Amino acid sequence: MTTIQSVELRGITKRFPGVLANDNISFDVRAGEIHALLGENGAGKSTLMKILYGLYKPDAGEILINGQPIRIKSPTDALRQGIGMVHQHFQLVPPFTVAENVALGLASSREPLTDLDVVSQRLRELSEQYGLRVDPNALVWQLAVGQQQRVEILKALYRDAALLILDEPTAVLVPQEVDELFVTLRKLTDTGHSLIFISHKLHEVMAISDRVTVLRDGRVAGTVATQDTTQKDLARMMVGRDVVTVWDKPECPSEMAVLRVEKLSALNDKGLPAVKNLSLSVCANEILGVAGVSGNGQRELAETIVGLRRATSGSVKVLNNEMTNHAPAAMIAAGVAFIPEERMTMGVIRDFTVQENAILETHADPGLADGVLLNFGKIQKHATRLVREYDVKTPTLDTPVKSLSGGNIQKLIMARELTRQPKLLIAAQPTRGVDIGASEYIHKRLIQERGRGTAILLISEDLDEVLALADRIAVMYEGEIVGIVEPNTPVDELGLMMAGATKGKSEK
Amino acid sequence: MKNFDFSRLNPIIVPLIAGGLGLLVGALMLLALGANPLEAYAAMMQGAFGSTNSLANTMVKACPLLFVGVGTCIAYRCGVINIGGEGQLVIGALFATAVALTFQDAPAWFLVPAGLFAGFVGGAFWGGIAGVLKVKFNVNEVLSTIMLNSIAGFIMTFLLTGVLIDPTTADKAIKIPQTQRLPAASDLWRWVPTSFHGGILLGVVIAALIYVLLWRTTIGYRIRAVGFNPKAARYAGIAVQRYQLLAFLLSGALAGLGGAVELYGVTPHRLFSEGGTISFTSNAGFNGIVAALFGSLHPLGTIPASFLFGALLVGANSLQRTVQVPSAFVITLDGLIVVFVVASQIWAQKRSVKRVDEARASVVKAETT
Ligand SMILES: Nc1ncnc2c1ncn2[C@@H]1O[C@H](COP(=O)(O)OP(=O)(O)OP(=O)(O)O)[C@@H](O)[C@H]1O
Ligand SMILES: [Mg+2]
Numbered sequence: 001m002t003t004i005q006s007v008e009l010r011g012i013t014k015r016f017p018g019v020l021a022n023d024n025i026s027f028d029v030r031a032g033e034i035h036a037l038l039g040e041n042g043a044g045k046s047t048l049m050k051i052l053y054g055l056y057k058p059d060a061g062e063i064l065i066n067g068q069p070i071r072i073k074s075p076t077d078a079l080r081q082g083i084g085m086v087h088q089h090f091q092l093v094p095p096f097t098v099a100e101n102v103a104l105g106l107a108s109s110r111e112p113l114t115d116l117d118v119v120s121q122r123l124r125e126l127s128e129q130y131g132l133r134v135d136p137n138a139l140v141w142q143l144a145v146g147q148q149q150r151v152e153i154l155k156a157l158y159r160d161a162a163l164l165i166l167d168e169p170t171a172v173l174v175p176q177e178v179d180e181l182f183v184t185l186r187k188l189t190d191t192g193h194s195l196i197f198i199s200h201k202l203h204e205v206m207a208i209s210d211r212v213t214v215l216r217d218g219r220v221a222g223t224v225a226t227q228d229t230t231q232k233d234l235a236r237m238m239v240g241r242d243v244v245t246v247w248d249k250p251e252c253p254s255e256m257a258v259l260r261v262e263k264l265s266a267l268n269d270k271g272l273p274a275v276k277n278l279s280l281s282v283c284a285n286e287i288l289g290v291a292g293v294s295g296n297g298q299r300e301l302a303e304t305i306v307g308l309r310r311a312t313s314g315s316v317k318v319l320n321n322e323m324t325n326h327a328p329a330a331m332i333a334a335g336v337a338f339i340p341e342e343r344m345t346m347g348v349i350r351d352f353t354v355q356e357n358a359i360l361e362t363h364a365d366p367g368l369a370d371g372v373l374l375n376f377g378k379i380q381k382h383a384t385r386l387v388r389e390y391d392v393k394t395p396t397l398d399t400p401v402k403s404l405s406g407g408n409i410q411k412l413i414m415a416r417e418l419t420r421q422p423k424l425l426i427a428a429q430p431t432r433g434v435d436i437g438a439s440e441y442i443h444k445r446l447i448q449e450r451g452r453g454t455a456i457l458l459i460s461e462d463l464d465e466v467l468a469l470a471d472r473i474a475v476m477y478e479g480e481i482v483g484i485v486e487p488n489t490p491v492d493e494l495g496l497m498m499a500g501a502t503k504g505k506s507e508k
Numbered sequence: 509m510k511n512f513d514f515s516r517l518n519p520i521i522v523p524l525i526a527g528g529l530g531l532l533v534g535a536l537m538l539l540a541l542g543a544n545p546l547e548a549y550a551a552m553m554q555g556a557f558g559s560t561n562s563l564a565n566t567m568v569k570a571c572p573l574l575f576v577g578v579g580t581c582i583a584y585r586c587g588v589i590n591i592g593g594e595g596q597l598v599i600g601a602l603f604a605t606a607v608a609l610t611f612q613d614a615p616a617w618f619l620v621p622a623g624l625f626a627g628f629v630g631g632a633f634w635g636g637i638a639g640v641l642k643v644k645f646n647v648n649e650v651l652s653t654i655m656l657n658s659i660a661g662f663i664m665t666f667l668l669t670g671v672l673i674d675p676t677t678a679d680k681a682i683k684i685p686q687t688q689r690l691p692a693a694s695d696l697w698r699w700v701p702t703s704f705h706g707g708i709l710l711g712v713v714i715a716a717l718i719y720v721l722l723w724r725t726t727i728g729y730r731i732r733a734v735g736f737n738p739k740a741a742r743y744a745g746i747a748v749q750r751y752q753l754l755a756f757l758l759s760g761a762l763a764g765l766g767g768a769v770e771l772y773g774v775t776p777h778r779l780f781s782e783g784g785t786i787s788f789t790s791n792a793g794f795n796g797i798v799a800a801l802f803g804s805l806h807p808l809g810t811i812p813a814s815f816l817f818g819a820l821l822v823g824a825n826s827l828q829r830t831v832q833v834p835s836a837f838v839i840t841l842d843g844l845i846v847v848f849v850v851a852s853q854i855w856a857q858k859r860s861v862k863r864v865d866e867a868r869a870s871v872v873k874a875e876t877t
Contacts, residue, residue: 308742308743327745327747328742328743328744328745329745329746329747331745332744332745333745338743340743342739345737345739345740346739346740347740347743348740349733349736349737349740349741350736350737351736351737352732352733352736356729359729360733360740360743360744361744361745363726363729363730364726369726372725372726372727373724373725373726374724374725374726374729
């Protein structure tokens with residue numbers, strides 16, 4: 001690997017129809033440095049990185065490597081210059097093995113035959129060197145998300161990337177995996193690699209980076225050395241004002257359970273038990289937080305409650321009505337709203353416009369359709385209101401949702417679900433990958449919703465979020481609730497419970 | 509309008525260019541065959557558009573393509589594939605035959621609507637089989653519809669040599685597999701002396717109705733939601749399988765209606781067979797799919813696309829007659845255009861993916877170069 005002494009972006013400007021995504025941005029990375037890029041959803045971080053990686057052509061500005069102006073026209077160019085990128089949405093071929101994925105597109109050392117053994121050997125060395133544990137012969141579709149990310153990083157390192165761009169790498173990781181990733185990142189900088197690290201999580205940025213550049217509305221709000229700044233300062237730079245992250249919680253006044261789940265069991269996609277004999281209940285005006293390391297059956301629990309997955313035994317009651325294994329439409333009609341964890345593949349139809357996505361469950365309501373005919377006047381009014389009220393940043397209502405940024409898609413889903421004034425809201429990982437401004441906003445909305453009388457089941461692996469919002473916390477481990485505790489429970493105690501050590505009182 | 513986004517014209521321009529390229533390659537082949545391409549294509553134009561009669565012939569040829577093509581659009585928009593146009597055309601025509609032969613003395617005001625409706629139901633039935641197989645038993649619909657095409661051909665031949673055979677030939681030694689001429693009351697309105705019949709207008713109206721169905725109604729919204737993302741559709745409370753089945757029923761129904769229209773609208777006003785479906789359908793069940801692709805899988809686009817494709821079919825015939833090229837050339841030209849149009853559609857799809865999600869596409873490219 002030839003080290004890159006410096007990469008500099010000067011005056012980068014990029015305009016999309018209706019938005020100025022990057023406005024005269026200057027930014028630089030030095031050898032051996034981790035430079036964090038912070039900014040709210042839609043601030044222009046991904047756009048800037050895609051320009052550096054040759055995926056977008058800037059409207060103005062230049063890129064200098066080691067002081068020399070360079071044209072980067074494609075990812076191939078970028079790789080040739082030693083720039084690699086790990087996208088938030090991975091670019092792997094699931095039926096292929098790890099080694100095949102890495103070798104894909106590269107010349108073999110003994111054409112026309114493959115040299116997968118050589119690739120595997122080199123992969124093992126790289127894995128060893130950087131602590132990126134992964135079996136070169138494993139099939140990618142069988143790997144967990146964290147492992148797939150390691151494959152992406154290995155792929156870039158295998159191509160001799162000296163500068164690695166990581167777009168929200170921690171959004172898909174559980175806390176332990178984040179720690180492992182950080183160890184890897186440090187090893188990379190020790191060997192002279194430079195890193196650009198995008199994240200919404202301020203404590204991560206504080207923990208790992210050397211310098212931070214904050215983007216706001218497509219402009220640089222400032223570049224600071226990490227040691228000279230605080231989380232509070234960074235938050236202020238991002239949002240442009242002071243941010244409050246903790247609220248006072250009113251007492252839950254009602255005893256009536258809106259959701260009552262009893263002895264529920266369900267299988268995961270592979271047919272193995274994922275939810276095991278689980279009971280819980282949520283009453284009106286209450287947020288019940290479900291904490292736990294992801295992959296312990298939370299997704300299956302949520303899907304079973306809303307009718308997307310069959311319960312193999314047990315029951316689900318909504319407002320005292322037996323609703324076990326009712327169709328999703330029946331749950332929607334009963335006033336159940338669901339913010340799914342799989343935002344891009346379940347929460348929206350990517351090819352539909354903002355407006356079309358805003359009416360996903362309600363398109364046949366009398367307010368939006370006259371009999372069987374869609375009423376576009378009303379639909380447009382409805383969508384305009386949602387977009388404005390929930391501050392969804394979109395050029396037009398006819399923009400396909402797939403060109404919105406992740407945080408804005410989440411706000412749109414949130415708007416759509418809450419505007420139905422649900423009796424029960426199930427929110428799964430509502431702020432994962434969402435910036436601090438939008439997170440704060442989503443939290444405020446959840447609190448407001450609770451104040452309106454909604455029962456909320458908040459499933460999240462972000463302990464800070466659960467602690468800040470929940471009235472009671474149920475800890476989930478291997479498909480079971482191992483305990484229900486007060487929100488003032490110390491974090492380390494919660495951590496122990498999440499790791500399987502039973503504690504606290506379980507609900508009858 | 510200022511700042512008009514010209515890329516919005518792509519669905520129209522791309523297939524036209526593709527068709528043109530097909531003709532260009534065809535011209536090279538004509539040269540190789542020793543024929544003058546200009547002369548040949550002039551004969552083709554003349555044959556397709558040269559007179560009122562030939563224009564009418566073109567539209568008559570286009571008519572079944574339009575019905576099948578619009579049906580193809582519905583299936584595609586719901587994310588399922590219906591290659592069963594041939595079979596659905598034939599079953600629709602059989603149902604319409606049954607009605608016409610059962611009510612021989614009925615008046616036109618009864619016979620025509622009843623027969624067309626029977627065709628609609630017959631096609632829905634045949635499409636519905638593939639739909640049920642997919643929804644209930646997860647049988648691949650491409651395979652099932654293709655097999656149903658053959659089965660429909662056999663059923664037709666069986667009936668035409670049996671119960672439906674023309675009674676005047678039945679007792680002769682050679683059994684011609686065809687029905688008697690259907691009662692004149694079942695004939696569609698025709699613009700005499702041309703071959704233009706009322707079914708063509710019906711096809712245009714139906715294409716417009718299906719456009720309204722797909723883009724202006726709640727049912728169409730659900731069909732398209734299921735087509736783009738069944739998982740999200742299910743999440744939204746849409747009964748995904750019910751809409752997939754509905755798409756098959758409707759798609760088949762339109763092809764079946766097209767079969768009934770072809771039977772009632774075109775001389776000889778009888779059903780006949782050579783052992784398969786083709787002698788009756790002239791491949792309209794497949795050509796209709798290409799017409800839909802040519803029309804960017806949009807019901808309104810399918811109207812001009814069917815017309816152009818019909819022109820090609822009619823024109824190619826007169827080309828063969830005028831310039832004396834082997835008849836295989838006509839089939840080849842047909843195939844060339846199909847290949848170019850299908851390829852251009854795939855290309856356009858890739859490009860639109862790239863336009864919106866530049867990242868994904870170029871990374872793949874970067875890795876394969
Ligand atoms: N291909 C595109 N076409 C049109 N607009 C786009 C495109 N890509 C990005 N945008 C717009 O540019 C702005 C910046 O988007 P970008 O994806 O860079 O934000 P981001 O900072 O990465 O946000 P997030 O944290 O939500 O991922 C947004 O308003 C977005 O809607
Ligand atoms: Mg981004």
